[in-house]
Amino acid sequence: MKTSNLLLSTTRETPSDAVVISHQLMIRAGIIRPLAGGLYNWLPLGVRVLRKVEAIIRQEMDRAGAQEILMPVVQPLELWDESGRAEDYGPELLRFKDRHDRDFVLGPTHEEIITDLVRREIRSYKQLPANFYQIQTKFRDEIRPRFGVMRSREFIMKDAYSFHMDHDSLQATYDNMYDTYNRIFSRLGLNFRAVQADTGSIGGEGSHEFHVLADSGEDYIAFSTESDYAANVELAEAVAPRGERAAPTAELTKVATPGKHSIEEVCDFLQLKKKVVAKTLLVKGATEAHPVVALVVRGDHELNEIKAQKLELVADPLEMASDEAILAAAGCNAGSIGPVGLNIPVIVDRTAAVMSDFVCGANEDGYHFTGANWERDAQITLVADIRNAVKGDPSPDGKGKLEIRRGIEVGHIFQLGNKYSAALNATVQNENSRAQVLEMGCYGIGVTRVVAAAIEQNYDDKGIMWPESIAPFQVCIVPMQMHKSPRVAEVAEKLYAELQAKGVDVLFDDRAERPGVMFSDMDLIGIPHRIVIGERGLDNGMLEYKHRRDESSQDVAQEGFIDFLLGKLSQ
RNA sequence: CGGAGUGUAGCGCAGCUUGGUAGCGCACCUGUUUUGGGUACAGGUGGUCGGGGGUUCGAAUCCCUCCACUCCGACCA
Numbered sequence: 001m002k003t004s005n006l007l008l009s010t011t012r013e014t015p016s017d018a019v020v021i022s023h024q025l026m027i028r029a030g031i032i033r034p035l036a037g038g039l040y041n042w043l044p045l046g047v048r049v050l051r052k053v054e055a056i057i058r059q060e061m062d063r064a065g066a067q068e069i070l071m072p073v074v075q076p077l078e079l080w081d082e083s084g085r086a087e088d089y090g091p092e093l094l095r096f097k098d099r100h101d102r103d104f105v106l107g108p109t110h111e112e113i114i115t116d117l118v119r120r121e122i123r124s125y126k127q128l129p130a131n132f133y134q135i136q137t138k139f140r141d142e143i144r145p146r147f148g149v150m151r152s153r154e155f156i157m158k159d160a161y162s163f164h165m166d167h168d169s170l171q172a173t174y175d176n177m178y179d180t181y182n183r184i185f186s187r188l189g190l191n192f193r194a195v196q197a198d199t200g201s202i203g204g205e206g207s208h209e210f211h212v213l214a215d216s217g218e219d220y221i222a223f224s225t226e227s228d229y230a231a232n233v234e235l236a237e238a239v240a241p242r243g244e245r246a247a248p249t250a251e252l253t254k255v256a257t258p259g260k261h262s263i264e265e266v267c268d269f270l271q272l273k274k275k276v277v278a279k280t281l282l283v284k285g286a287t288e289a290h291p292v293v294a295l296v297v298r299g300d301h302e303l304n305e306i307k308a309q310k311l312e313l314v315a316d317p318l319e320m321a322s323d324e325a326i327l328a329a330a331g332c333n334a335g336s337i338g339p340v341g342l343n344i345p346v347i348v349d350r351t352a353a354v355m356s357d358f359v360c361g362a363n364e365d366g367y368h369f370t371g372a373n374w375e376r377d378a379q380i381t382l383v384a385d386i387r388n389a390v391k392g393d394p395s396p397d398g399k400g401k402l403e404i405r406r407g408i409e410v411g412h413i414f415q416l417g418n419k420y421s422a423a424l425n426a427t428v429q430n431e432n433s434r435a436q437v438l439e440m441g442c443y444g445i446g447v448t449r450v451v452a453a454a455i456e457q458n459y460d461d462k463g464i465m466w467p468e469s470i471a472p473f474q475v476c477i478v479p480m481q482m483h484k485s486p487r488v489a490e491v492a493e494k495l496y497a498e499l500q501a502k503g504v505d506v507l508f509d510d511r512a513e514r515p516g517v518m519f520s521d522m523d524l525i526g527i528p529h530r531i532v533i534g535e536r537g538l539d540n541g542m543l544e545y546k547h548r549r550d551e552s553s554q555d556v557a558q559e560g561f562i563d564f565l566l567g568k569l570s571q
Numbered sequence: 572c573g574g575a576g577u578g579u580a581g582c583g584c585a586g587c588u589u590g591g592u593a594g595c596g597c598a599c600c601u602g603u604u605u606u607g608g609g610u611a612c613a614g615g616u617g618g619u620c621g622g623g624g625g626u627u628c629g630a631a632u633c634c635c636u637c638c639a640c641u642c643c644g645a646c647c648a
Contacts, residue, residue, distance in 0.1 A: 012609065013583055013597065017641050037640070092647065108648085143572085143646060317646095412648090480607060516608035523608090534607065544607095 001473065002496075003509045007044050009033075010521050020216045022455035023148030025464050029525045031451075038145025038153030045525060046451070048472035050156065053450050054135050056187050056469060057158050064180040066131040066160055071113045073137055077103035079112040083423045094141045106139035111420045111442060114161040118438070119426035122163065125436070128428065129169045131177075133160035135447060147216070149448045150408065156447040163421075164439040165430060170415055174206060177413050177443045181210055185411065188450060189467025191457055195221050196231040197412065206415040210445075211407025214456040221407045222389045226400025233404065234306045236389040237396040240350040250357040250371030252340070257368045261335030263299040266368060270359065274299035278352055278360040278372070280337040282321040282329060282344075285313055290345050292321050292329040294337070297349040299359075301387040308386045313345050336361040339378035340369055346381045348374075353383045408453045409446070416440040464526030465548050473507040474569060475499060476527040478519065480534030483512045491558070492533050495543075498562055504569065523548065529568060 009030035018024040026032045031046035042050060058068065077095060080086035086093065086105075094106040107113065114132060122128065135158045145153050160177070164170040178194065185192045190212050197209040209232060211221055222236035223229070231237075260266045267274050277299030285293040293313050297303055309318040323333065329344050330337045338360030339346045353374065360378075362369050374380055393402045418437045420426070427435040451470075458465040468474065477499075479492040492508065499506045507527060509518045522530055532544040532553065543561050546553035547568070556564050 011582065011598080016583070017577095019642080090647070140648075142648095144644095146642090409648095478607095484606085514606060514608085514610070516606090516610080519608050521609085532607075536607075 001507050003511050010524055020147045021459055022452040025455055025459055026148055029464055038142055040149055045472045049451050049470050052470040053447055057184055060180050060184045061133050064176055066133045069132050070134050071110050073107050074104050075107045075113055077105050079116055080105060083112050083420055092141050094139055108138055108140040110159055115420045115424045115426050118163055122428055125165050125428055125430050129164045129173055131160055131162040131173055148452060150452045158445040158447055160443040162441040167439055170439045170441050174415055174441050181411050185210055187469055189469050193230050196235055208413050209409050210411030212410050212453040213405055214408050215406055216456050217406035217408040219407050219409055221405055222402045224395035224400040225403055227397055229395050229397045233388050238385050238387050238389045239394050239396055241354050245354040246356040248356055248373035248376055252372055252377050253370050254362050254367050255370055258366045272359060276359055278358045280339055280361060282326050284315040284319045284321055286315045292325050292344050294342055294344055294346045295386055296339055296352045297387045298352045304386055304388045311384060330363045332363050332365045336365050338363055340372055348380045348383050349387045350383055350385055410450050410453050411445045413443045416442055463524030466526040468528050471528050473527050474505045475529040476507040476522045478509050478532045480515055485535055487538060488533050
């Protein structure tokens with residue numbers, strides 16, 4: 001490709017509304033252009049990257065024995081009614097009617113469609129197991145699209161669905177996909193981790209997320225410093241502290257804390273550390289008998305909503321109690337609540353349960369207690385793991401401590417079980433000629449998100465530094481003053497033709513631009529290997545080579561240059 | 572959905588307080604210049620000032636209303 005034939009729409013200025021680096025660089029490098037909220041045009045350079053990502057995914061999925069199919073973006077609402085998800089999915093599911101007034105949706109995912117297809121096509125257990133995948137556009141009407149293509153409304157996803165007669169077969173395919181995903185993300189050149197994940201509303205037994213590690217990630221991941229343990233913080237167990245609770249040494253004392261509500265304010269006011277305070281939150285209960293439930297965590301910890309809403313007494317989804325309900329249950333406003341004398345169930349985090357002589361709200365506006373102690377002053381209904389794991393917690397597998405880092409979720413594999421197959425009655429005949437509901441797994445990769453994630457991990461102040469495997473071009477040729485030097489032009493054209501003949505993906509910058517403009521553009525769009533051709537070098541029979549990540553360039557003899565470059569490419 | 576903010580040339584912005592012929596930088600076009608890291612000079616193209624309504628002799632500017640977008644939060648996979 002020659003730049004004269006490429007829509008190379010680079011800009012010097014950063015768009016003001018792009019807050020993450022990948023979004024900024026994708027706009028500046030001419031990879032994407034915004035169309036409307038959460039919708040983007042992909043320019044030629046961007047499509048080249050997308051196609052490379054897709055090619056790697058296809059190769060590995062095919063190698064793993066999956067079969068590629070293609071399902072429609074537009075789906076009949078009927079199937080979503082049948083699975084029950086039309087209601088569950090809510091406004092994120094974009095609905096519309098066709099000219100015959102029939103209801104349709106834009107597919108945010110394809111479980112219903114594939115299950116419908118399989119129930120029609122697959123009759124016998126002999127046809128199983130089977131794993132079908134597609135690389136396709138999805139639409140989710142996100143409340144708040146942001147970060148460019150990292151959280152857009154329309155995006156490209158590789159989604160795969162497997163079907164099985166029993167759980168062992170599902171487990172085998174799941175394990176196969178786990179390995180396949182590791183291969184895919186390794187080949188994409190990403191620094192990633194597979195982590196145990198919550199199965200969310202889809203349910204099912206096993207689930208792993210694949211996260212690209214980046215500070216701009218929206219998820220928090222807990223790792224063991226000494227083992228392979230890794231889990232989404234949503235899921236990571238905060239293990240019970242060792243040792244018994246210390247015996248009380250202080251008297252329960254009421255102190256005035258006028259106008260101090262947050263843990264921070266109270267601690268500043270009383271000159272305390274947050275870890276000696278018990279934080280009490282009132283949430284809606286799951287039962288009529290207990291419409292409000294108290295949750296207690298240590299002052300320096302955060303409530304984990306996912307863990308809390310799994311408890312029997314707690315409403316799912318978790319919802320904070322209203323101001324009126326708080327006043328009725330505790331006799332004060334939020335900010336002065338504490339477990340002492342509370343007449344509702346009190347669920348205490350494992351760590352908070354071993355506190356002694358702690359500080360808490362006095363259930364009276366403007367007052368707190370010091371020297372509070374469990375059992376003596378406040379009763380515990382249940383001790384449970386209801387907080388987020390934090391840095392330094394012991395790893396749940398008993399090896400090492402937890403480290404917390406941020407990640408971008410680029411892949412997710414699930415064991416779905418029979419949730420969809422049962423709802424849609426997807427059955428086949430088993431060996432006993434009986435209809436049997438299928439076991440399912442599903443496996444997703446956010447293709448467009450991978451592109452953004454790759455940039456989040458690979459950039460410098462000049463622009464993108466693509467991993468070799470997904471760069472829009474492997475090599476760029478930058479001739480100096482080609483339009484005035486027939487010699488430079490001739491060498492450049494010849495090299496271009498030779499590299500193309502060797503199957504190298506090469507971009508030839510044949511614009512009549514100043515060298516500085518060319519260098520800046522090539523750095524910005526992140527081509528890994530750069531060849532500069534100029535009179536100066538040719539006088540000595542030299543070409544100039546530089547890798548995007550190299551500090552400086554090196555002169556390489558024209559003689560044998562192609563072999564030198566091919567050697568670099570195969571590294 | 573709650574809070575905040577912004578809509579003026581393709582992009583980034585000024586002008587609005589105090590109403591009086593639409594501006595700057597980048598980009599783009601022409602010419603000259605320069606030629607190994609976004610060169611310089613000169614000239615030029617391009618705008619329903621988000622839409623509608625109102626006040627006024629006169630509205631980008633003041634008022635009303637609608638729309639769109641962005642940021643923070645909540646919500647949600």
